Amino acid sequence: MNNSTYDKKPYATLALAEGELSRIAALARLQGLDVADPSHCSVLEIGCGTGGNSIALAERYPHSRFVAFDLSARQIDEAIALTTRCGLQNISFVASSIDGFACEPETFDYIICHGVFSWVSPEVERQLFALCARALSPQGVALITYNVNPGWRQRGALRDIMRSGAFAHSRQGSPDEQVKAGMELLSLVTTVREKGDDLYGRYMREGLSRLQDAPASYVFHEYLEQYNEPVLFSDFMVLANEHTLQFLSEAKPSMMSSEYLGLEAAKYLESLRDDSTAREQCLDILTNRMFRETILCRDSQPLKRDLKSSVFRTLVFETDYRMVSEAARADDGKVEFREIGSQRVIRAPRDEHAEVLSMLGRYPFGRGEFALLLGQLDAKGSPLDERALLGVLVTLWRSGFVNLLLPQEMPTAAKGRAQSSGIARFQAEGDGAVTSLLHRSHMLRGPERECVKLGDGALSFEDIARRVAMVAGEREAREALERVRELGFFYSSSHSG
Ligand SMILES: C[S@@+](CC[C@H](N)C(=O)[O-])C[C@H]1O[C@@H](n2cnc3c(N)ncnc32)[C@H](O)[C@@H]1O
Secondary structure (H helix, E strand, O other): OOOOHHHHOOOOOOOOHHHOHHHHHHHHHHOOOOOOOHHHOEEEEEOOOOOHHHHHHHHHOOOOEEEEEEOOHHHHHHHHHHHHHHOOOOEEEEEOOOOOOOOOOOOEEEEEEOOOHHHOOHHHHHHHHHHHHHHEEEEEEEEEEEEEEOOOHHHHHHHHHHHHHHHHHOOOOOHHHHHHHHHHHHHHHHHHOOOOOOHHHHHHHHHHHHHHHOOHHHHHHHHOOOOOOOEEHHHHHHHHHHOOEEEEEEOOHHHHOOOOOOHHHHHHHHOOOOOHHHHHHHHHHHHOOOEEEEEEEEOOOOOOOOOOHHHHOOOEEEOOEEEOOOOOOOOOOOOEEEEOOOOOEEEOOOHHHHHHHHHHHOOHHHEEEHHHHHHHHHHOOOOOOHHHHHHHHHHHHHOOOOEEEOOOOOOOEOOOOOEOOHHHHHHOOOOOOEEOOOOOEEOOOHHHHHHHHOOEOOOOHHHHHHHHHHHHOHHHHHHHHHHHHHOOOOOOEOOOO
16 A cells, blocks of 8 residues: 555654653643643654654553554554554554544644654645644644754755765665665765865764664665755744644753853844744754754644743653762862763753752652752752742753653552563563653663563562573672663552552
8 A cells, every 4th residue: 555665664763752741741831731631632643653652652641542653554563563562552553644644623632743744745744734733632732853954954965975875876776775875985985085184074974974873774764765855944834834833842942042152142032032933943053953843733822932930830840860979070160960871961050050950860760849849958958949949940941951741640660569661671672772761762781671671560679680680690780770770661669569
């Protein structure tokens, strides 16, 4: 029925952290949109690939209803197999094109469309917006991700070379053969430009090493597909507006902040205060942005653009950063934090930010509510009062060190038992990325995978450490277990039996 290049070369779909429903919901509520609570809502994923994003969400929100579709029947078959394996009843998958997908109007509270918009023809882009406009519930939100210009133009040169290599030597070849032919030409470019220190040579050398490290499926679909047409944000918004949709927010609000661009930029952007499209477009240019994760809603919904502290303080604050050490500070005297699951180290702007961030990092999953933070500050005699705490949290959020979530109950494990999610246990059997309970994807080492796999709720953490130690050694097993617990692969223990 369908003729998708993804049937020939499937793409392993991962959880999209910014698509965690309570994260989208928090941004919508902050602007006065009464979007449905993620725990009881309906969700549509367009172009869901092999289902890794929607399945993790469906497991996380068992009382919500999920529908996901993709053109590639092979990928949909994989998604259905994974759903069956996880025993989920609240999600259905359909092999369909965007224009062929049928649903009742105004059905879905959340629509997610990740990595599709730039990768289809202009005609399908329009069909995508038309579907969102038709299927979104009145207070619904749609998250659409896409590549943007002018930032992506540099990568466009890499794409031209890759496509020229495939055209020259593998016009009718399989995806893997095309990738090989493309890389050969790119490699030749770097050899020819080896001696010069010109911009072109440097950029291609860097591009080659990036593509060599990337999975072949990504390289093929990003650099060799017929379509990968980045857009100017303003053109994206023209299309959205034509389909009665308006801009609500970027899924990563720190990307909307102008605070770190200097005074001149701030002044320029301030002159565009009342024109969110022009302002965002200029931000793309100033930050050389290549990719967007834009949240849209119906243009009939009145939005409150100014930050409402009364709503802000009702949300949950979440951080992926943990303090490096109580004692050591960076050369400039600032406290350092490392991002869990990466090598990234950041410095808290000031001591009060460090105090709040380290406190948050010690809560389960790095998540805490305003009242909890305030109470703890008060108990330890901190000079930070309610107003100051609010200011600190706003800064941390705008800097991207803290995410906002709509409060949600997290399921718990039986007391003393280690419980990971069904999808993580399944993914841990393979060699690809594994999804944490925080809806993040992580590459795990062997012993870490073992720990996640053993988390079926029957064993304690001690049991798991002992079992993994039999194969990996005691120290390695302890470290692996510590890491996956920190990454949020295990539910917290319930207080009752
Ligand atoms: C880059 S992949 C992204 C898949 C998934 N969202 C992810 O993030 O891994 C693009 C997906 O869009 C699907 N697609 C392309 N054109 C489509 C169309 N007209 N209708 C439905 N799906 C389409 C492809 O089959 C593919 O799975």
